[in-house]
Amino acid sequence: MTALNSTQVSAEMARLRARARRRMLLSRVFTYLVGILIAIWVLAPLWFIASMALTTPETVRSYPKSVLPFIPFSFETMRFFLQSRGIVPGVINSVLVAVITLILSTLIAAPAGYATSRYIFRGRDAFRLSILAVRAFPVVILSIPLAVTFINLGIFDQVYSLALMHTALTLPTTVLVIGSVFASIPYELEEAAQVFGCTPAQAFRRVVLPLVLPGIAAAAIFTFVMSWNEVFAATVLTVQNRTLPAQVLVSLQQSPEPYKFAGGFFMLLPSVIFIFVIRKYLFNMWGQITK
Amino acid sequence: MTDAAIALTKTKPRPRRQWAPYLLILPSLLYLAVFFAWPMTRAIRLAVWDETALLTLRQEAAAGSAAAGVLPQGAAVSLLDRRSNLAAEADLSGASLTETWFFVQGLDPGGNAVAGWAPESRIRVRTTDAAGAAIGGTVRPKLGAGADPLTSLYSEPNEGSAIAGKLEGSAAVSIGEQAVLEVWFLIEGEGEGERISGWAPSRVLQVYGDGVSGRIDRGDTGQLTRAYIQRMLNDRFFRPAFYTTLLLIVLIIPVQFALAIIMALVIQARLKFNTLFLAIFAIPLAASDLAVGILWYAIFTQSGYLNSILQALGLIAAPNAFLTADTRYWILIAIWLAEVWRATSIVMVIVVSGLQAISQEVLEAAEVFGATLWQRLRHVILPLLKPSLQVALILRTILALQVFAVVIALSGGDVVTVLANETYRQYYTLRNMNVAAAYAGFILLISMFSAIIYLRMVRSSEEASA
DSSP: OHHHHHHHHHHHHHHHHHHHHHHHHHHHHHHHHHHHHHHHHHHHHHHHHHHHHTBOHHHHHOSSOOSSOSSSBOSHHHHHHHTSTTHHHHHHHHHHHHHHHHHHHHHHHHHHHHHHHHOOOTTHHHHHHHHHHHHHSOHHHHHHHHHHHHHHHTOTTOHHHHHHHHHHHHHHHHHHHHHHHHHTSOHHHHHHHHHTTOOHHHHIIIIIHHHHHHHHHHHHHHHHHHHHHOOHHHHHHOSSSOOHHHHHHHTSTTSOHHHHHHHHHHHHHHHHHHHHHHHHHHHHHHHHHTO | OOHHHHHHHHOOOOOSOTHHHHHHHHHHHHHHIIIIIHHHHHHHHHHHEEEEEEEEEESSSSTTSOEEEEEETTOEEEEEEEEEEEOOGGGOOTTOOEEEEEEEEEEOTTSOEEEEEEEGGGEEEEEEOTTSOEEEEEEOOOOSSSSOSSEEEESSSSTTSOEEEEEOTTOEEEEEEEEEEEEEEEEEEEETTEEEEEEEEGGGEEEOTTSSEEEEOOOSEEEEOSHHHHHHHHSTTHHHHHHHHHHHHHHHHHHHHHHHHHHHHHHHTTOTTHHHHHHHHHGGGGOOHHHHHHHHHHHHSTTSHHHHHHHHTTSOSSOOOOSSGGGHHHHHHHHHHHHHHHHHHHHHHHHHHHHHHSOHHHHHHHHHTTOOHHHHIIIIIHHHHHHHHHHHHHHHHHHHTTOOHHHHHHHTTTSSOOHHHHHHIIIIISOOHHHHHHHHHHHHHHHHHHHHHHHHHHHHHHHHHO
16 A cells, blocks of 8 residues: 555656656747847848848849848948048048047046945945946037037047047946956955065056956957947037048938948947957946946 | 955955045046036036127227126117227127228328328228338328318227327328227117117127118127027927937837846856857947947838848738838837847846846745746846846936937938937037037936936835835
8 A cells, every 4th residue: 555655656756757857848948949039139130231231232232132141242332331432531530539538548447447446435336326327328418518619629520539528428337347347356366465575566567457457458348349339429529530430320311222231230340349259348347337 | 246246345445545546536537527527517508598698788889898788689779879999809700890090190281290090991091011011091081061171180099089180181191000990889779678778899799781770699698598498399300309209218118128138037047058149149239329220221121121021921012111201100110129129238238247146046946946937037036136127227218318320320310300319400400509408408307307217116116015
């Protein structure tokens, strides 16, 4: 009687376990499916624009379009875009603005990031909160008065004056990212270096700096991408010295489709690659902020 | 908790002199004060402050003289008298009426040598030096019987100064110094129910052809004004832009958050190729809004991918025109999809970071006790994610208020318009900084309003559950 019961119980258990395993497998398959669907949703538009940009202008104008890309593969459309008026200067201006922004932003933000992660001081939370608030304020509202001021000061329509504006936009993010980079290096390392006879400055230079440099580089790249992508302020603050997005935006309505698609692809490419390289640090940064 | 967060809690703050951190954050604070706080207040000022609203009239024709009264910009005035005044180089603008005065020397009717200043209207220049400057001339004869036939020379280049001598018509003179003077007018106009008269420089006036009437072109004193805000409210694009912006927020944000949470759950399930999934989901993070607008234009344009795919599947016989003025809803759908595509990844990053901060045991415990996915989501994950979601919600709403390039790329900016686009139109196309600033201020106002509502909402629901 008892033996029978125990076999019944174990059979029941096995059935339950099998069902649980089946459900587990099912939910696993379902999760994969969802993940793959979302990945397709993200990748398909990129696939489309890439296949538009890397073919001949005739193919771009043709209809219906083939979902298979790059047939025929050609740099003709890209060449057409890059040879259009204002594009090469636009690229140069964009890079210049982004590089100046990157340098300014990193130089100003690094000390602040260090301070917020290494010291506890009165007003630290207020500082971090106000930095976050600045990040959330509309760009639109800054551009108009800065344009008026730049005109009055005679520095309107200059690469460096736009970089000054972009630095204001990127500074909060850079402070937060660099802060999270410093926070990920334990202070004990610095202390240990000092115990072994380093001065504080040496400890910083020999121990902390090598460890944070990749993170600071990531923050700098992020700054570069933000500046490279920015359209509104660039359009408002420049007339002759347009950056690439500003140039594409103002000529968008009068442009043929090959120009548009090549332009879109050309703007996407560097930022997607850069962000792909530094994605790890973005998660760190948001982990810090929402804490 | 993330690695960084753990490190932060473990990190012993450096016990050192306390001015160091302030010194370190000083550059950022200064920079943000100059390039952020200051422009922000300037923008608000531009929207509500009319810098040329009022013109102060003077009792004498001189900038330093006492005020005689105030007239508003645009007031019609009659010109009663004119006088020339020395003006600083900087004050002379294109709008100024100027008069050149010569310092002349000659013989008066009595044969005495006299010297003094006379306006160019009284002297005919006859000889010039190599550089073209006047060196000699004659006095113009006065026409008409009634007036004094002699031309007065003044001790200073100013009709109010003492008379240094008089010359007859056609008398030869040598010309010395020159002075460029600005013309001032004695004007009279209606201000606050009474007639006010006083002197004003020509640079702020617009003189009509008859020479005796004109209007005040711009004032020299500022005044609070509702005019720019009123013009924004009366702008024919204001209402469509406002409603479209709100509609887009309502359409985009819920879908975005649902999708972001699904993405985060997929990542949380720790599949094989987890890092690959994460990397793919994060790609749109880097994309500029203009590029994304163009990307979706490639899909929705008449010879684009959507039509191609639909036709290949046999669902349509001929390509549809999606992005035209007759199909506004398709433009809205395209903008909606583009924004969901572009901005979901930032929400996903925030949610994933938030999920990582929740201890794994809590999540597993709920699973062990047999809670379904929905139950776990509803009672464990979402409540714990609340701080992250709050930050994401505020950030996303404020950024959604600034959607701009996507709309331009997909609609051209006329058929479907949003507030940021109207700011741009006022600034760029209509060259109207003040109304543009009013639009920008309006965006700021909604941003702050929505942030406050979100903060309140979360707090009150916490109080309710406590």
